[in-house]
Amino acid sequence: MPLTKEKKATIFAEFGGKAENTGSIEGQIAMLTERISSISKHLQANKKDFSTNRGLMQLVGQRKRLLAYMQKHNLTGYRELIAKLGIRK
Structure with a gap:
């Protein structure tokens, strides 16, 4: 189910x-x-x-790449973000 405009905005x-x-x-x-x-x-x-499982794996990989970029360029922001989102890392 796609995210609504209001959910994305929040x-x-x-x-x-x-x-x-x-x-x-x-x-x-x-x-x-x-x-x-x-x-x-x-x-x-x-x-x-x-097919949805494959799409999920692609999203997880994309998020992983973005997290690696953020960790490389903004370590404190990265740590705050994973704590706020509850992502195990």
Whole structure:
């Protein structure tokens, strides 16, 4: 299920500074985390949905690359973000 405009705006407002700042790394990571959690819930109910599983793996890889970039360029922000999102790392 795709994210609504209102949900995206609240995510970017909380993590990116303001709702229009959709290019911020923090906001993109938070949005990917929200999508990953919703797709994970879908896959728990539909275990044989392999195409969705592939899409989930792609999102996890994209989030991993963004987290690596953020860790390289802004270590304190990276640590705050993973603590706020509850990502194990």
